[in-house]
Amino acid sequence: MPKAKGIAIIAHDGKKAEMIAFMKDHAALFQNTKLVATGTTGQYVEQTGLKVKKLLSGPKGGDAQIASMVAEGKLQAVIFFRDPLGKHPHEPDVQMLMRLCDLHNVALATNPSTARLMVKGLEAETLPEA
Numbered sequence: 001m002p003k004a005k006g007i008a009i010i011a012h013d014g015k016k017a018e019m020i021a022f023m024k025d026h027a028a029l030f031q032n033t034k035l036v037a038t039g040t041t042g043q044y045v046e047q048t049g050l051k052v053k054k055l056l057s058g059p060k061g062g063d064a065q066i067a068s069m070v071a072e073g074k075l076q077a078v079i080f081f082r083d084p085l086g087k088h089p090h091e092p093d094v095q096m097l098m099r100l101c102d103l104h105n106v107a108l109a110t111n112p113s114t115a116r117l118m119v120k121g122l123e124a125e126t127l128p129e130a
């Protein structure tokens with residue numbers, strides 16, 4: 001049987017609180033999903049009680065690690081709450097990640113509204129009907 005693909009979780013600092021609220025709202029789905037996250041985001045996700053594999057912090061290469069997983073076909077979706085008002089030293093890594101999602105047709109949500117719609121679709125596929 002093919003290995004189940006994971007979901008990557010990333011949030012810029014200005015969006016981490018929103019990300020955590022989002023993860024709690026959809027805990028039923030995320031409990032049954034392999035989660036991977038950039039380092040600091042992962043620490044926050046762990047505080048919700050969800051299991052998550054933590055990679056490097058974003059500015060130290062975490063986004064690039066997730067981009068590599070996208071290229072290798074290991075992820076079904078990337079949820080990346082970006083802060084459009086912040087300045088990020090690793091912006092080239094962020095651009096690379098988004099480019100590889102488009103190249104490999106991997107679902108990418110960069111704000112909570114899109115993430116909500118994405119998760120609705122994933123829930124319809126994976127959760128048993130109530």
Ligand SMILES: O=C(CO)COP(=O)(O)O
Nearest residue numbers: 038039040041057058059
């Ligand atoms: O910088 C990030 C995304 O570009 C997020 O990294 P952290 O989760 O380590 O804060």
